[in-house]
Amino acid sequence: MDNLLKIKNGAVVDRNAIPNVSNSVFFSSLAEFVKNDGYIVQFFGYIENGINRLIAVVRNRDLYVIETEVGSSFQSLTGSTSEKFHLFEREIAEQFGIIPEGHPWLKMVRYHKNYTGAPDAFGNDYAKEHIPGNYHYFQVEGESIHEVGVGPVHAGIIEPGHFRFQCAGEEVLHLEIQLGYQHRGIEKMMPSVPQKRWPIICESIAGDTSVGHNLCFSQAVEALASLKVDDKSSIVRSIALELERIANHIGDLGALSGDVAFNPPAAYFGRIRGEFLNLLQVLGGNRFGKGLVRPGGVTHVMEEEQIKIVRAKLHELIPEIEHVCDLLFSATTVLARFENTGIVAHEMAKDLGLVGYAGRACGISYDARVAFPTEYYAHLPANENNTTDGDVNSRASVRREEIMHSMQIILQLLEMYEQIGATTGAVFMKEHSLKANSFVVTINEGWRGELSHCVLTDNNGKVQRYKIKDPSFHNWTGLAMSLRNQGISDFPLCNKSYNLSYCGFDL
Amino acid sequence: MLKVIKNRMEQGCKTSKYPKEPIQLYKRFRGMPRINASCSQSVIQQCADICPQDCIDTKNKTIDLGRCTFCGQCEVQSKGEFVLFSENFELGAASREHLITGGSLPALAEHSKQHFKKLFGRSLQLRQVSAAGCNSCEADTNVLNTPFFDLSRFGIDFVASPRHADGIHVTGPISRNMTQALLDTYEAVPSPKVVIASGCCSISGGPFYGSDEVVGDLNKLIPVDLYIPGCPPHPLTTLHALLQFFK
Numbered sequence: 001m002d003n004l005l006k007i008k009n010g011a012v013v014d015r016n017a018i019p020n021v022s023n024s025v026f027f028s029s030l031a032e033f034v035k036n037d038g039y040i041v042q043f044f045g046y047i048e049n050g051i052n053r054l055i056a057v058v059r060n061r062d063l064y065v066i067e068t069e070v071g072s073s074f075q076s077l078t079g080s081t082s083e084k085f086h087l088f089e090r091e092i093a094e095q096f097g098i099i100p101e102g103h104p105w106l107k108m109v110r111y112h113k114n115y116t117g118a119p120d121a122f123g124n125d126y127a128k129e130h131i132p133g134n135y136h137y138f139q140v141e142g143e144s145i146h147e148v149g150v151g152p153v154h155a156g157i158i159e160p161g162h163f164r165f166q167c168a169g170e171e172v173l174h175l176e177i178q179l180g181y182q183h184r185g186i187e188k189m190m191p192s193v194p195q196k197r198w199p200i201i202c203e204s205i206a207g208d209t210s211v212g213h214n215l216c217f218s219q220a221v222e223a224l225a226s227l228k229v230d231d232k233s234s235i236v237r238s239i240a241l242e243l244e245r246i247a248n249h250i251g252d253l254g255a256l257s258g259d260v261a262f263n264p265p266a267a268y269f270g271r272i273r274g275e276f277l278n279l280l281q282v283l284g285g286n287r288f289g290k291g292l293v294r295p296g297g298v299t300h301v302m303e304e305e306q307i308k309i310v311r312a313k314l315h316e317l318i319p320e321i322e323h324v325c326d327l328l329f330s331a332t333t334v335l336a337r338f339e340n341t342g343i344v345a346h347e348m349a350k351d352l353g354l355v356g357y358a359g360r361a362c363g364i365s366y367d368a369r370v371a372f373p374t375e376y377y378a379h380l381p382a383n384e385n386n387t388t389d390g391d392v393n394s395r396a397s398v399r400r401e402e403i404m405h406s407m408q409i410i411l412q413l414l415e416m417y418e419q420i421g422a423t424t425g426a427v428f429m430k431e432h433s434l435k436a437n438s439f440v441v442t443i444n445e446g447w448r449g450e451l452s453h454c455v456l457t458d459n460n461g462k463v464q465r466y467k468i469k470d471p472s473f474h475n476w477t478g479l480a481m482s483l484r485n486q487g488i489s490d491f492p493l494c495n496k497s498y499n500l501s502y503c504g505f506d507l
Numbered sequence: 508m509l510k511v512i513k514n515r516m517e518q519g520c521k522t523s524k525y526p527k528e529p530i531q532l533y534k535r536f537r538g539m540p541r542i543n544a545s546c547s548q549s550v551i552q553q554c555a556d557i558c559p560q561d562c563i564d565t566k567n568k569t570i571d572l573g574r575c576t577f578c579g580q581c582e583v584q585s586k587g588e589f590v591l592f593s594e595n596f597e598l599g600a601a602s603r604e605h606l607i608t609g610g611s612l613p614a615l616a617e618h619s620k621q622h623f624k625k626l627f628g629r630s631l632q633l634r635q636v637s638a639a640g641c642n643s644c645e646a647d648t649n650v651l652n653t654p655f656f657d658l659s660r661f662g663i664d665f666v667a668s669p670r671h672a673d674g675i676h677v678t679g680p681i682s683r684n685m686t687q688a689l690l691d692t693y694e695a696v697p698s699p700k701v702v703i704a705s706g707c708c709s710i711s712g713g714p715f716y717g718s719d720e721v722v723g724d725l726n727k728l729i730p731v732d733l734y735i736p737g738c739p740p741h742p743l744t745t746l747h748a749l750l751q752f753f754k
Contacts, residue, residue, distance in 0.1 A: 155667035185720035207643025270653035285535040
């Protein structure tokens with residue numbers, strides 16, 4: 001721990017202050033930290049003066065940062081220390097061609113050529129080959145074993161990804177998830193495009209988390225440009241983030257209900273979800289909150305009329321949602337499908353480092369709104385979860401509890417908003433000069449869990465590296481583990497209970 | 508059972524009367540831009556400079572709705588002098604050129620292909636392909652199946668297989684990694700078939716234009732019949748476009 005520098009969420013750090021340690025100190029410090037209930041927030045590579053460098057941001061109750069220089073390879077910690085490292089190490093290999101030696105299953109993350117022109121870590125030639133999936137999937141062998149491949153194009157209106165099941169009859173022995181179909185090259189784009197394009201891109205990292213990702217982005221720019229956000233704008237941002245959370249949770253509860261063929265809640269929740277999207281539109285003119293959050297504040301001030309609309313709608317919907325939830329969670333046919341399906345045990349969830357409701361449903365209480373509060377969250381009560389068995393029922397129940405909690409805190413936020421003084425007004429995207437040679441990490445609790453953006457600036461205040469992490473990056477492995485020894489017919493149900501982001505992962 | 512009935516009573520019928528009765532969206536919604544052609548050149552230039560999507564043509568005083576994300580920055584910059592976004596959500600177009608607009612769009616129904624109306628007017632089955640869509644286009648297409656919009660009452664459905672489909676509805680800037688799967692899906696749809704580009708991503712690359720990981724324009728791969736702009740298109744924009752184009 002002594003080698004790590006303690007930092008704050010959303011506060012600028014001088015890059016010279018980040019401990020630059022030797023390889024052995026770097027990896028032993030990380031290993032020790034993660035073994036003692038530590039989690040990885042960011043772990044990524046970048047290049048400076050032709051030298052490969054790795055930087056890690058980790059958390060327990062606090063946030064820490066550390067960095068090191070590496071050559072063309074480094075010692076993998078996935079097998080020796082924790083599974084939490086596995087995707088981060090694969091990502092470093094794919095983006096920079098730096099090989100994590102001893103990684104137990106080193107394979108592509110998103111199928112793209114690396115940033116540096118170094119030899120591809122997996123021997124792929126992307127000039128010739130466009131199709132992800134040119135890879136030998138893990139296979140189970142045996143007389144009655146069969147394999148099921150699903151995707152990239154799925155039956156519904158959803159994003160693409162590939163799922164490969166190894167089954168014995170109906171039972172899934174192993175599920176391997178291969179993504180990358182959605183890769184748009186966002187991290188590579190960010191340093192090279194004009195600033196005016198940044199918020200537009202960040203809002204579309206994952207369109208269902210537009211507010212969350214744009215908050216991370218805006219807070220990073222605010223830190224680097226020393227911008228102050230007034231309380232009223234902060235409240236509007238918090239309300240928008242909660243509306244996003246409610247809309248997605250409600251939609252998923254409806255979809256879960258549809259997946260077990262119980263249609264009334266599916267229909268009602270499908271419609272009610274739209275009511276919350278419409279509230280986002282009332283605040284900022286877009287159903288997904290696009291165009292609302294910008295560095296320095298929000299583009300639309302909430303006035304009496306909007307407060308009235310949001311409050312009246314919540315009072316109308318709270319009893320309706322309570323009733324439909326009761327209908328869903330008291331139906332024995334529903335519970336028979338929800339309970340004991342897709343279990344991830346607490347220990348497993350900790351090993352994988354699950355975040356958000358996927359983690360909380362397994363008894364990992366971490367909520368970034370409580371641990372590293374931004375915006376107005378320090379003034380608000382935390383949520384508590386009562387059903388934490390790690391199954392579909394727990395994930396659904398946690399979401400139900402979060403919906404109720406979020407609606408209450410929006411009502412509280414509206415009251416606080418009315419009580420505090422004037423706002424400095426609306427803001428818009430402008431060119432900002434960013435502090436040179438600086439580092440900042442921002443964390444917010446998006447509806448799926450911990451979102452984090454990380455920015456490094458060079459000596460001229462230009463963005464040298466922009467790193468994005470969606471909670472799905474942690475949680476896809478959780479879905480794969482949920483399917484172990486489950487009936488393959490339970491896949492849609494398990495999948496929907498997580499509802500992870502393909503594009504948030506693929507970037 | 509009693510709970511089902513009780514909830515049914517509480518929920519009532521929520522299906523919209525649109526298109527028989529018009530719908531008014533909340534005033535902050537950013538739909539069809541109204542453009543003031545007599546605005547001073549310097550203001551237009553300022554708008555063009557701050558436009559993150561570079562979709563303003565200062566000479567012809569037009570906005571390219573195929574690139575625009577409706578972020579509203581130009582409206583603020585010009586204090587409404589050059590652009591005002593109206594609540595009009597009817598934005599569908601039959602040709603790419605129509606989307607480069609001075610403030611109005613040609614009537615979609617009159618530019619639709621007449622044989623499509625004959626073929627698909629009573630029943631239209633679509634296969635949705637997300638090709639690197641960020642999930643807002645997908646989500647706001649999916650809501651057409653909720654009771655408020657109830658798309659199937661118009662004989663329009665999204666189906667699970669391209670073999671069952673009359674056409675494809677494409678979202679996203681078409682990543683390199685989805686190009687082959689998209690083309691395969693298109694091939695699998697029996698002819699005659701319709702191609703719909705939904706959202707600014709599939710029309711121009713949207714926020715991701717210029718990235719070497721995306722194709723950015725569906726027209727480069729397959730011929731597009733119907734364009735639905737927006738980021739994402741409002742569900743009513745999609746509904747209006749489908750009804751005008753096929754009915």
